[in-house]
Amino acid sequence: MGINSHVQIPKGILKAFSHRTKNGNCVYYLDLHDMQIYTQKIKVLDAVFDFFSEPTERLLDAVYENPFLQLAVAVREFSTGKRSILELTEDQQKDIKSFIKMSVMRSNYTFDLIAKTSLVGAVVPDALTIWQFGQRITLCQTLSFLRIISLISL
Amino acid sequence: MNDSDVRLVVPKNCIGYSSSIGESFIVLPLSPKVAILYQSPKLHQECIGEDGALNHVSYKRGDEAEIRALNVHIAKSERYFNDEFVVGFKKEELEILKSDLSGVQR
Numbered sequence: 619m620g621i622n623s624h625v626q627i628p629k630g631i632l633k634a635f636s637h638r639t640k641n642g643n644c645v646y647y648l649d650l651h652d653m654q655i656y657t658q659k660i661k662v663l664d665a666v667f668d669f670f671s672e673p674t675e676r677l678l679d680a681v682y683e684n685p686f687l688q689l690a691v692a693v694r695e696f697s698t699g700k701r702s703i704l705e706l707t708e709d710q711q712k713d714i715k716s717f718i719k720m721s722v723m724r725s726n727y728t729f730d731l732i733a734k735t736s737l738v739g740a741v742v743p744d745a746l747t748i749w750q751f752g753q754r755i756t757l758c759q760t761l762s763f764l765r766i767i768s769l770i771s772l
Numbered sequence: 773m774n775d776s777d778v779r780l781v782v783p784k785n786c787i788g789y790s791s792s793i794g795e796s797f798i799v800l801p802l803s804p805k806v807a808i809l810y811q812s813p814k815l816h817q818e819c820i821g822e823d824g825a826l827n828h829v830s831y832k833r834g835d836e837a838e839i840r841a842l843n844v845h846i847a848k849s850e851r852y853f854n855d856e857f858v859v860g861f862k863k864e865e866l867e868i869l870k871s872d873l874s875g876v877q878r
């Protein structure tokens with residue numbers, strides 16, 4: 619059975635920017651295409667039904683999102699005074715790096731780059747969009763994160 | 773930490789990428805009031821003031837311009853990575869960001 623997957627932004631981050639309504643937690647967002655401000659439920663925004671399989675969703679949650687979100691909670695508590703000291707372990711520092719890398723890898727920019735530069739992308743244009751995420755990670759790992767960053771010129 | 777009157781926004785991609793004094797840094801907004809600033813050791817050193825305190829750790833009332841500039845960097849990063857959306861806690865900061873992106877004074 620399929621599930622609703624948040625493609626890039628985790629629900630735990632959206633929740634921190636949300637407000638309660640009678641229809642559930644909602645956020646305001648600025649659409650960068652038409653530059654209009656809209657409101658949407660956090661369980662709907664950036665969520666696509668069956669985008670990731672359940673095992674992939676579990677993997678993403680366990681390896682990337684949950685460790686980062688636990689750290690996010692600790693940082694928020696520190697910022698509001700609920701926690702007097704915040705010490706980051708080496709593992710938590712790695713969690714931040716992993717989350718950053720995963721955010722870049724999940725972006726449209728990276729997928730477009732792979733589609734343009736990979737042999738598979740050139741021969742089978744739709745190949746990347748139908749692959750399972752586990753294989754995408756493997757493909758993405760062939761691209762150095764630093765190489766991606768070096769291409770960025772804001 | 774952001775105690776200014778302008779709240780942080782978060783992009784779909786979750787990260788804002790920018791540079792200062794030739795060094796890149798990454799901002800990860802965790803809430804409208806707090807973010808992780810991920811920067812190089814060199815930039816970290818540059819941020820230590822004469823009094824030994826680390827700058828860019830706490831933004832107070834009066835520092836709204838810095839947060840607005842950060843939000844613009846976040847939106848530009850999102851344009852680069854996805855070109856989709858940025859999320860705000862209130863409409864107000866998104867209206868400010870919209871005008872900042874269009875170059876209109878507010």
